[in-house]
Amino acid sequence: MEEQAQIELVKAFSNAHGAPGFEREVVKLFKQQMAGRGDTTVDGMFNALTARAGNTGKRPVIQLDAHSDSVGLLVQAIRPNGLIKFVTLGGWVPTNIPAMKVQVRNQLGEYVTGVVATKPPHFMTAEERKQVPTVADMSIDVGTSSREETINQLHINTGCPIFPAVECEYLPNQGMFFGKDFDNRVGAAALVETFDQLSQADLAVDVVASLSAQEEVGLRGAYVTARKVNPDLAIVFEGCPADDTFEPDWLSQTRVKGGPMLRDMDTSFIANPLFEQFAADTAERIGIPYTRAVRTGGGVDGAAITYWQGAPTIVIGIPVRYEHTAFNWTALSDFQAATKLAAALIADMTPERIASFTQVDD
Ligand SMILES: [Zn+2]
Incomplete structure (x- = not known):
């Protein structure tokens, strides 16, 4: 080619x-x-x-x-506050997951934008700042505030796959792809x-x-x-x-x-x-x-x-x-x-x- x-x-x-x-x-x-x-x-x-x-x-x-x-993620369950509890598909290092932008594919096959939720530093204790997060405690926020909203309005529930949301670029000066x-x-x-x-x-x-x-x-x-x-x-x-x-x-x-x-x-x-x-x-x-x-x-x-x-x-x-x-x-x-x-x-x-x-x- x-x-x-x-x-x-x-x-x-x-x-x-x-x-x-x-x-x-x-x-x-x-x-x-x-x-x-x-x-x-x-x-x-x-x-x-x-x-x-x-x-x-x-x-x-x-x-x-x-x-x-x-490597990707998979919806395990929807929390009462509408956030998504997920599991990993493939080998992730837990520290590389927080604050990532994602696309959740809902049950209708549509993509819904989300972010792996993090606690703002303002609310973290000195001890919390040093801790490595566990995937079981992480959540994805798709901008909802209740379980009903996530499930009924966005059609996101157990079994929906989640993907990193990154658009590939080619950078001719470096001869490199970023994506x-x-x-x-x-x-x-x-x-x-x-x-x-x-x-x-x-x-x-x-x-x-x-x-x-x-x-x-x-x-x-x-x-x-x-x-x-x-x-x-x-x-x-x-x-x-x-x-x-x-x-x-x-x-x-x-x-x-x-x-x-x-x-x-x-x-x-x-x-x-x-x-x-x-x-x-x-x-x-x-x-x-x-x-x-x-x-x-x-x-x-x-x-x-x-x-x-x-x-x-x-x-x-x-x-x-x-x-x-x-x-x-x-x-x-x-x-x-x-x-x-x-x-x-x-x-x-x-x-x-x-x-x-x-x-x-x-
Ligand atoms: Zn490979």
């Missing part, structure tokens, strides 16, 4: 709302964007699969995955962009893009998509937490504008080392920057996919600053480099090369 189209694509995916279990809006956008590039099917979890136009059904299958969901949910909407956008880059390619493999749901609550969608695709090889796009604003240079393994991150391991997953090295060599060959990362936290869809039948799997991370909060940064150049790498890997893939990643004899 032209650069301007890439920018609009990332912005559209960032602005779409998709908390775990509530990915429908992201899937709708994905289906629209994939039209003409292959057939898209959607299941009851809102997992989407797009089989690339040109697949034969007779060649090894590459699963190109990204998860569709981002929400780049974990993992940059990955979702990368599926579309990679298919676009391969649109004229004559491949030796079949490719199925999977937009897997509910990653943030335990890779749940990817366990399903892996079974459906039955891949011989997998590449997972992930918006990975950037460490460049708090780690020293020598330890920084996911840098904004440092190119895609190839994840050797995290707590869920170890990449196939032969495929991982091939990906690193390919990045060198096509002249894009990259980093490799050994992580002591985190988890990725790659785990669920490789656990299905042992397909060699790698994760291509696009660095995202401050993920799992409402406000993130990510670089256009990293999005471009990550998709270029994935397209090059797929364009180069042959049945023999895939088999080589499982070889144990010299």
Whole structure:
């Protein structure tokens, strides 16, 4: 795609709302964007699969995955004063939730603006100012003063999803996007962009893009998509937490504008080392920057996919600053480099090369 189209694509995916279990809006956008590039099917979890136009059904299958969901909140109950008691969907740090602007999707499917309520400092004791708030004590204020008003007039009640309210901007001077949910909407956008880059390619493999749901609550969608695709090889796009604003240079393994991150391991997953090295060599060959990362936290869809039948799997991370909060940064150049790498890997893939990643004899 032209650069301007890439920018609009990332912005559209960032602005779409998709908390775990509530990915429908992201899937709708994905289906629209994939039209003409292959057939898209959607299941009851809102997992989407797009089989690339040109697949034969007779060649090894590459699963190109990204998860569709981002951390969000869910209405648990309405308090007597009209405020919303909520639970978290996915991993939030409690201190990052207060004072956030949100959109609550009500039972009619309309968005209602709200804010995570905070006690003004004027009313706080010295002791209270030092305390870390707990999610169970937090509330969302949608401008009402009674339970009846919230439930009957705004149609908000138990089970309504809540999303950060942030409009994505592209800042050309920095070459950066500022917005929400780049974990993992940059990955979702990368599926579309990679298919676009391969649109004229004559491949030796079949490719199925999977937009897997509910990653943030335990890779749940990817366990399903892996079974459906039955891949011989997998590449997972992930918006990975950037460490460049708090780690020293020598330890920084996911840098904004440092190119895609190839994840050797995290707590869920170890990449196939032969495929991982091939990906690193390919990045060198096509002249894009990259980093490799050994992580002591985190988890990725790659785990669920490789656990299905042992397909060699790698994760291509696009660095995202401050993920799992409402406000993130990510670089256009990293999005471009990550998709270029994935397209090059797929364009180069042959049945023999895939088999080589499982070889144990010299
Ligand atoms: Zn993610």
